[in-house]
Amino acid sequence: MDDLENLTKDQAEAELARLARLIAAANSAYHGADAPEISDADYDALKRRNAAIEARFPALKRADSPSERVGAPVSDGFAKVRHARPMLSLENAFDDADVADFDERVRSFLGHSGPLSYTAEPKIDGLSLALRYENGKLVQAATRGDGEVGENVTENARTIADIPQTLTGAPAVVEVRGEVYMAHADFAALNLRQAAAGEKTFANPRNAAAGSLRQLDAKITAARPLRFFAYTWGELSEPLGATQDASINRMKSLGFQVNPLTVLCHTPADLLTHYRTIEAQRATLGYDIDGVVYKVNDLALQARLGFRSTTPRWAVAHKFPAELAWTRLLAIDIQVGRTGALSPVARLQPVTVGGVVVSNATLHNEDYIAGRDSKGQPIRDGKDIRLGDWVQVYRAGDVIPKIADVDLAQRPTGATPYQMPHICPECASPAPRAEGDAVRRCTGGLICPAQGVERLKHFVSRGAFDIEGLGAKQIEMFFADAILPIKTPADIFTLASRDADNPLQKLKNREGFGETSTAKLFAAIEARRTIGLDRLIFALGIRHVGETSASLLARHYGTWANFVAHATDLADLTAIDGVGETLAESLIAAFTNPAERAAIDALVAHLTITPIAAASNDSPVAGKTVVFTGTLERMTRAEAKARAEALGAKVAGSVSAKTDILIAGPGAGSKAKEAAKLGILTIDEDAWLAMIGA
Numbered sequence: 001m002d003d004l005e006n007l008t009k010d011q012a013e014a015e016l017a018r019l020a021r022l023i024a025a026a027n028s029a030y031h032g033a034d035a036p037e038i039s040d041a042d043y044d045a046l047k048r049r050n051a052a053i054e055a056r057f058p059a060l061k062r063a064d065s066p067s068e069r070v071g072a073p074v075s076d077g078f079a080k081v082r083h084a085r086p087m088l089s090l091e092n093a094f095d096d097a098d099v100a101d102f103d104e105r106v107r108s109f110l111g112h113s114g115p116l117s118y119t120a121e122p123k124i125d126g127l128s129l130a131l132r133y134e135n136g137k138l139v140q141a142a143t144r145g146d147g148e149v150g151e152n153v154t155e156n157a158r159t160i161a162d163i164p165q166t167l168t169g170a171p172a173v174v175e176v177r178g179e180v181y182m183a184h185a186d187f188a189a190l191n192l193r194q195a196a197a198g199e200k201t202f203a204n205p206r207n208a209a210a211g212s213l214r215q216l217d218a219k220i221t222a223a224r225p226l227r228f229f230a231y232t233w234g235e236l237s238e239p240l241g242a243t244q245d246a247s248i249n250r251m252k253s254l255g256f257q258v259n260p261l262t263v264l265c266h267t268p269a270d271l272l273t274h275y276r277t278i279e280a281q282r283a284t285l286g287y288d289i290d291g292v293v294y295k296v297n298d299l300a301l302q303a304r305l306g307f308r309s310t311t312p313r314w315a316v317a318h319k320f321p322a323e324l325a326w327t328r329l330l331a332i333d334i335q336v337g338r339t340g341a342l343s344p345v346a347r348l349q350p351v352t353v354g355g356v357v358v359s360n361a362t363l364h365n366e367d368y369i370a371g372r373d374s375k376g377q378p379i380r381d382g383k384d385i386r387l388g389d390w391v392q393v394y395r396a397g398d399v400i401p402k403i404a405d406v407d408l409a410q411r412p413t414g415a416t417p418y419q420m421p422h423i424c425p426e427c428a429s430p431a432p433r434a435e436g437d438a439v440r441r442c443t444g445g446l447i448c449p450a451q452g453v454e455r456l457k458h459f460v461s462r463g464a465f466d467i468e469g470l471g472a473k474q475i476e477m478f479f480a481d482a483i484l485p486i487k488t489p490a491d492i493f494t495l496a497s498r499d500a501d502n503p504l505q506k507l508k509n510r511e512g513f514g515e516t517s518t519a520k521l522f523a524a525i526e527a528r529r530t531i532g533l534d535r536l537i538f539a540l541g542i543r544h545v546g547e548t549s550a551s552l553l554a555r556h557y558g559t560w561a562n563f564v565a566h567a568t569d570l571a572d573l574t575a576i577d578g579v580g581e582t583l584a585e586s587l588i589a590a591f592t593n594p595a596e597r598a599a600i601d602a603l604v605a606h607l608t609i610t611p612i613a614a615a616s617n618d619s620p621v622a623g624k625t626v627v628f629t630g631t632l633e634r635m636t637r638a639e640a641k642a643r644a645e646a647l648g649a650k651v652a653g654s655v656s657a658k659t660d661i662l663i664a665g666p667g668a669g670s671k672a673k674e675a676a677k678l679g680i681l682t683i684d685e686d687a688w689l690a691m692i693g694a
């Protein structure tokens, strides 16, 4: 910047014009193609230079000055926000019987036979957003993310007219949650503008809403016609009401848009009637909806019903039937997954289904292609799928398209039943189908490139090592790289030193890399040399070991050394509550396979593994084994069990020496006697509720 002192007015003017052009080009490369053309540091330098010149020559500031653009510097991404309460999803119902089941489950969980009211409202097809207000001021807006951690999009949310900046008469802390969406007319106009400006158009209003909200530059969001409906809440310092509908009305009076088609229903039949009413209006609403959400109205009952791991027991989304389209099946490709499973994928003549172009569909496995489900029952009336078939595809929500039907009248002459390959198409190892397994699996293990690359993708994924700048795309590149390859997890941790040892072709000189991004990548890898035991176990990608079981194993064994010492001990593993034989055998198979074991050891040599403390659940019944017997009067069995489990207790069906507490209601018989004999603490339902603080 030393030349700045000597700039003449003319030079300054020309320089500001040049900077405006460069910064605008960098912005549009970033936003349009998702591929920044210059590094963050260079971008920042341009912006600083622009600001410095403007400070010296305020009169020369341009109307389109880049310093007027608000928001974080591009490519910094959004800050992460941990939700005060998780943002959950909804269980789906697809037909009237599913709705009746929902009502039935709610009643039986609550042991409730009297009248029960539900709200019914459209399910808006947008993206959910949590708005946090403290002392009446909007302080944070966060996207759902993975439900636990979302993205901080506060500045963008402030540009949405439907979102109040301040609330009057609201509780000190209110988190209003709802859906950001784009109306059909606004979507069509936006796409016209985008096309006229030579910018990318959106496939549907939902994508347009998501793309518009998740802009790093809030000015772009401000120019997009986004709307918001409030329909639920997160953390509250005091309740908004005693019922769902009262709370919705309260949000409305606080200044939020709530959906006008929300009604209170008193029977499951009412729910279905309202569903049909909304379905009939669907095409004329002016915005996309994909179903009707039913929620138990009484919030005290909602609280008793509680949550499963990712969905509330008190709500269900009754989806509209999936959209369908006919097209040609061009080919069946086989993909080999992380655990070696061979998955057939249909390549289709591209066709629009519900506003989205579909060119692939999942075919699951050979039984599915042959027209049988996992129990051997016919699907698609038993019709198999052959190359060249005329097939009907459907999309339900966000799921990968599937094949609903085959038109046998259009089947090409000479088409033969599809044969799954018996060898892996990637490494030619045998791919047998084991007894009880729905899929064929490649037996190549680490020698199979497809398994290798998928395992690495899993290794760097979010719940695992989560290495910034090393995602699926980069893994594919490094996996195929001749100079700086990553073939196994251990290779990730030698990347920087191998690069340093190679004077000829440094990573930083490559296309797509630069000084800054290479340094960032190495730093991100370095930062993950220290890793929690739970993440490490999950990252290994062992079949049947998901995030939950990895964390269970980590909490049980505490340290890597202890885990490894027991990872081949079937009896020890299966003694852990929540670890079954399938999982244990899969772990043993991985740890006794010499090649796998060598790869694991090579990785671990690069790591510092942080031990995991045993579950720090402060509930008084955490870790206790409890048994319920006799009649419970204040809750149903299902409810009692769910609550005990939520507090970290194990609920067993019979009394044994392992039992810690027996909760005995009236009519308790043999179990109470057995407990007395074994000297087990026996209490009644009220004492139990007092114990758990209910």
Ligand code: IVH
Pocket: 087, 088, 089, 090, 121, 122, 123, 124, 125, 126, 127, 128, 144, 178, 179, 231, 232, 293, 312, 315, 317
């Ligand atoms: S209630 C605890 N109500 O659907 C769950 N969700 O599939 C609270 N959604 O993530 C959600 N319209 O983004 C609720 N009227 C509505 C909704 C709605 C759309 C979305 C929401 C949620 C997803 C679940």
